[in-house]
Amino acid sequence: MKKSLPDILIIFLLTAATIIFEISLSRLFSYLLSFHFVLIIIAFSILGLGIGQISYAKFYNRMDKALGFWAALPAIAMFLGFSLLLALSKISGSSFNDLGLLAFIVFSIVPFIAIGVVYTFIFERNKRHASTFYAIDLIGAAGGALVSVYLLNTFSLVFVVAIAIALLLVVWAIHAFASKNRYSMALSLLSVAIIILMGLGKDALDIDIPISKDPSKDMYRLMNNPALQSEKLESRWSAFGKTDLVQFTYPDSTVSKTMFIDGAAGTEVVNIDELAKDNIKIRKALSGFPAVFAMNFVNENDKDSVLIIGPGGGIDIAAAYFSGYSYVDAVEVNPSFVQLMEKYNPATFLEKENIKVEVNEGRNFVIKNKGKYDAILLTIPVTKGSRGTDFYGLTENYLFTMEALADYLEGLTENGAIYFTMHGRQEVYKMLANYMELQDRMGIGQKEALKKVYIFSNGMNPVLVIKKTPFEQEIIEEVHRIAHYLELDQDAFYFPYIKQEGLDTIVRNVNYQWFMFDDLIYDISSGTYPHDELWKTASINLRPVSDDSPYFFNYNNGIPDAMATPLWLGIFIIGWFLFNHVNKWKSVSFYEDTAVTAQKKFRVLALLVFLLGFSYILIQGYLFQVLNLKLSSPSQSFSLLLFTFLLGNGMGSLMTRAFKKNLPQKLTVYAALIIIACLVTVYVLLPMWYERLSEFWVAILLLFPSFFVGVPFPLLLRIATSFKEKQIISYLLGISSVAGVAASIFAIVISILYGYSYVFLLGLLGYAVLIVMAYRLKKTEIVQL
Template sequence: MLTKIVIARPPFFRNVSDGMRNEYIMTDKHNMGKRWYNATGTPIHMLCSLALVSFGMILYEIVLTRIFSVILSYHYVFAILSLAMLGLGMGGFLLKKWCRTTRGPHLYMVTAVTALVAGIITALTLYLSQAAPVSWGNTVTWVILFLPVIPFLFFGMTIASFFQQAPGQSSVLYGFDIVGGALAALAAVPLLNTVPAPQVAFIVVLVVVFASMILAAVEYFNMKIAIFSLIGLLLGAGGIWLAPPRILPIKNDLNKDINRIIYKDSGDGRIVETRWSAFGQTDLVESDLLPGEKIIYIDGAAGTSMYGYQSLLNDSTKLRDLTTNFGQYFPFYFLQKNQKDSALVIGPGGGRDVLVALFGGVSFITAVEVNPELVQIVKDYEDFNGGLYTQLPNVEIVVDEGRSFLRNTSEKYDLLMLALPVTKSSRSINGYALTENYLFTVEAFGDYLGRLTPEGRIIFVTHGKAELYRLLALTLTAFEERGIPVDQAMNHLYTIARHGMPTLIIQKNPFSPEEMKTRHAALHELGFDDGDYFLPFQEQVSRSLALSHDTASTLTWNMFDQTMVNLSKGTLTLDELVNTASLNIEPVRDDNPFFYNFDKELPSPFRQLYGLIILGIGIVIWVVSVKKPSAHVKTGFIRPFARHTKLKWFLMIFLLLGMGFMMLEIALFQKLTLYLGNPVSSTSVLLFSLLLGVGVGSLGSSRITHRLWIAVVISTGAVFALSLAYNYVLEDLMTSAAIVPFRAGLITGLLGVAMGFPFPLALRMMNKHGLGEFTAAMWGANGLASVAGAITAMIIGIEWGFTEVLFIGGVLYLITGLLFTAIRRQI
């Protein structure tokens, strides 16, 4: 409840000496007159400014995921966010150091500086990424990787300043802090769908400048503050005006497909149009070397071709490349009319797969594409592509995530067509989901088989042997779960190879020897034996060939892929294949859908980040194990823990809360995205629901004035109980497609309410026991632990699954409650 209080000299929170942090004191002669306060005595302008700063920080984090998804390869996005959050945590420690040497910063000043730093770093990042010459090599990449640490360092210091100045009001402050972040999550998608990400970054500058102006107007406004505010406004407005509506990847990043056509020596590639959305930057590119074809890139990668329909019909060579030279078309040579009544194309992109189905004679085609901007571009260029998505009555385009569409439809299809995407881009707005999706898991294959007619088949186009073998492992596992052993399951599929893009064809019912004999003859005749391939029921042919340079040695040539032959004969088991493969081709499931992780060991950058976690654990053990008197401790940052034994317990509590929060967030979001579909909008909804719940919980905790530890124990127990329950009942709760968003929001919001109690209550307990001066330091420790929690969540998710992540996150909260129970007499 908000109350208007009139007093002659209202209190204002300012950094003061130790032992007085819980006192409201008056230190500024200008603070006279009427002010708005909430019922707890916290100035309303302070709460609103904190909410604006938090809004700007979360929005800035989201915008960075979009910007860095374009300028760098996708695997850097998680590392950048981790480093940025590291800066956020370090801001608390920097503030503590500042307050120890001086009176500490004015809130309006540190907020204004944060706005300026965010604007300057954004401008510098955009300049370096777009203007740096190729000769700079990886130097510019490393510079850009670490630049985001700087603004987040100031964001961390700013937010920690609010808590440091009023530790006794942590519940209300934390509530407004979290609610501001929740509003940013809600606003991010519509804002990014309207304004290019670089310009949104400078909108953040204006938001934070506005927060500093509110503080300065109420606290103390002079010429210096006016100049700072004016500079911030000019920087934000100038950035919005001058920020490039289109950005390109760093020139030396060869993982970005668009670089090959834009920065080629011939320089013939050119961007026709650029569109921004919450999904990313979509570029339409054309080249003189590709007449009658335009390529659509998402974040500079995942190129997909859009063909000029009339030019395709007039160019026999290009038409032949799309049909007789493309593996996806090969099965159509053998399909009867009743076997191609309907086709479902997942991820049609610019329409190549739809064209294949049309030329193959499919009666009706349903194409499901997750990126609305990509679909709109194809629609807008209907004069070029012949109205592929707009004018053909037998083609229906649906904007949805493929797996989500499958789970919510009862239709059955003769054909299911997927060309494996090479996304190389972060899709979720928080950067943690990376590129993984639920299209290529064992459970997905079960859904595919369930949506096929009795004579139906699946056609996969891959980009190499690794993808082919992992798809094979997924397929065989899905058949095994249907009671069909591996050797018999091999009779349901065959592979062909052409131009380094193997194609896997899977039929719901087993093929016959006669069918395979016909296909065997055709693939040799048509040239689809360019690489490793396999057909069941056909005898393996082997030859020993003498080497021209070494007549004593021979080379064995096999007509078919010998590994697949061994699987079909039962002389090789699937487990043996997975264990002996040089790459990781183990079947992945919905619980850890990392299909593109082919590393046998932990992939980069998690190997490097794991080392940082180990280092952090060592430092924590060092701190909590110190037993010497503070006068004998030489290391400065350890001395407070030697002087205040209670502080060690609080350090452990805030570290556990930080790790547990991020583990629960990432695990729950990953699981619920399967049911919600679109990774962008679903993450926005989930993040808003979770943060709103945390804010409500924190504000509710402000009503608790006695026995705070009991509330902490109850709330942490509730978090553990919910995390345990969600692992068992989530599938049942998400059965109804009509109310899935509501239920997902309710699930995350309910967990958020329970998670909103422990952190502010722990800060208030610190303050009650005379440790309020360490509020900023504990806020920083919690931030650093959040980084460790995010890294740990992804490592466990990759190695074991997100069910374990959700459970462990709940356990960390339970341990926090047990710590309060065990040490309540000491604290």
């Protein structure tokens, strides 16, 4: 193993750099593109690893003759690919036409292909120690996942990518010195000098990445409005994304500041001290915050404390402050957002003793402060940015599930209320579906449930108010009357206790209908229409949303449009595998004297690897989903969970070094242990400790199943070492990688259609099939016992 030390270092650095680059790309694309494009490109990029591994398997004779070149290629490809991606963002329409999308995919995928080639070569050169190298691979990936959060929160995105490139340059240098090639050694010394210069010139790498010319990005649209003068005051990258503070000057010389997250979800900066100087300014500012109308009717005795989830630029804080609430707590998930506001808007975010702003995930914060607040405000806390590498995981979806609503109600005082400011009527319906289903499960009928609700709208942003206890009729009558006076009776509109009014007449041969209240909601409140018909008969998806399938903003019935291209990619991968399996992997070259037997053995191994790649990702996806809510930051949550899971896998893989005999039997045993460990974790340990779990114990809990999950694949790699053919390990690595990409896509699709619990059960089913297949593996006598 001493001779393998350089290769061990190469694998560790290679996989760490890969994870850092992958997460950095997800942050870059979330800023440059709409989230559905991010989803497509990241899926194709990760596929690049499998393409590189399979390419090496097919052309290893040629590649082995130019290993110096291939060792240098990952760093070169990453540098050129990332540079071209930045350049591409300046081209008009590059983010949304077909040619631009193809260019983004190509520039992203090439570095991963190059990494896949080098990765596979190292495994082939050390196939006798495959399980050890697989463990180092997992530990390197775990380290990359953990350090990426720190790097992205500390440095600019360009510098973080430069660090990933530097790690790949070190890989090149190690390979050059290990091969004792003078020419390569000289170039590798140059690469070390480049790394030093990069460190010294860190500030020069703090490049302002331009947002692509995409009209769907609010910041691009506003900064290119000829009627406005704009100036970007400051930008900050973090693991959450990019936050920009932009100052706009209007034709009348007035000035405002707006913050954007990933170029979208603009929120105007509101300074409490400036508003306090002028009552007209207060009225003008608060007129753009519809929920303040409802807050004015709250009894003064019920204005002790308010919680704001997603305070934006401060309008929510100002509304609560001027509405007379004694204490204001605000939680913002994006640390850069808070840092910029403390710098540019300290009057609202820092200097008031009765206002406290904390960086945290809103729902997690509510759970820890049950029964404390007289009001909870959620004012369109939606960034529509991509988070993590789970492709479709909009952070905000977890704020709008039935379980989240239950948490908010638990967080209220007896007379407290929740104030949801929504985008439109469809969001009101969907949240009402959540609420009605939740009340039904608590044994509360729809008539009583809707006595705790009223809805008003200015025509753009309807406000849904949900009280913990029923409203008093006298108060409702007053609020209803004034809502009409202020023309807050547009679009979605409903108040309990008030009788519906309407017209149904013929005007000039046209049947004209008008109803004061939303007719559907009113009929539910009167009991003439079952509450579940609200979503069962809708033409769009208005079903109640649970933590098991937390896609509140998915209004598609069936598979969302954003998943169409990734789904076709997943189907293509499965089709590719089945085609090769049915055709007995004719692309794989076997020695003539053992061709028939070897081919049969390889088919069994390939099927096991593909099945394992699917099952692994499905189990991982479910475990991450159920544990994510116990952590306080989405980006840090993902990195901590990924680090722990990969570390546990690596520990399990290292253990397989001690296995000498009966490998198929051990594969059977550990596949069974995975099923047992996952069932015990999910249905015994997690329910038992859920309320008391801290971040540390979440990590410890995840180590238990992940340890066993890390055992089967290195066992299969060890079994594959019995083949004489050099390319077998390469093919199996490639098959595993592409299976993982397909599994990630199908995990999202299944969770959208049926829920993550089905993802979990399918993963367990995969391991159960693996047990049966392992028995077949024993019968083929692949392993020389």
